[in-house]
Amino acid sequence: MAYSEKLLDHFKNPRNVGTLDKNKNSVGTGLVGAPECGDVMRLQIEVDPITKKITEAKFKTFGCGSAIASSSLATEWLKGKTVDEALAIDNMAIVEELALPPVKIHCSVLAEDAIKGAIKDYQAKNGVQTEASIAASH
Numbered sequence: 346m347a348y349s350e351k352l353l354d355h356f357k358n359p360r361n362v363g364t365l366d367k368n369k370n371s372v373g374t375g376l377v378g379a380p381e382c383g384d385v386m387r388l389q390i391e392v393d394p395i396t397k398k399i400t401e402a403k404f405k406t407f408g409c410g411s412a413i414a415s416s417s418l419a420t421e422w423l424k425g426k427t428v429d430e431a432l433a434i435d436n437m438a439i440v441e442e443l444a445l446p447p448v449k450i451h452c453s454v455l456a457e458d459a460i461k462g463a464i465k466d467y468q469a470k471n472g473v474q475t476e477a478s479i480a481a482s483h
């Protein structure tokens with residue numbers, strides 16, 4: 346299987362590997378696992394309370410090269426975005442950017458799920474109601 350240069354670059358030199366303090370209110374943590382393969386990804390964002398933009402994003406992925414590359418790319422894309430903009434990141438954009446082969450599409454889904462998980466955690470900590478939680482409370 347031939348992997349793209351971009352994928353190999355993110356795999357060999359992953360950006361933003363690390364941990365943010367999950368106890369901070371400004372930090373949201375998403376932890377997800379892929380049932381297909383058992384790989385696990387943790388992705389964290391830090392949101393500026395004034396500008397509401399994501400100032401920091403970190404990840405740790407215990408998984409395949411495509412999952413590592415997907416999460417590395419995701420953290421690059423997250424920085425500078427608002428939470429709403431971040432919610433719009435969809436796994437197919439990652440598939441396209443990294444030219445992931447079909448058997449590796451679920452690796453990018455893991456990254457999208459981790460982003461959504463981190464945002465949900467951040468919103469829950471900061472009392473932001475998502476449409477889903479508003480609907481559930483009625």
Ligand code: FES
Pocket residue numbers: 379381382383384408409410411412449451452455
């Ligand atoms: Fe499962 Fe990549 S093989 S996340």
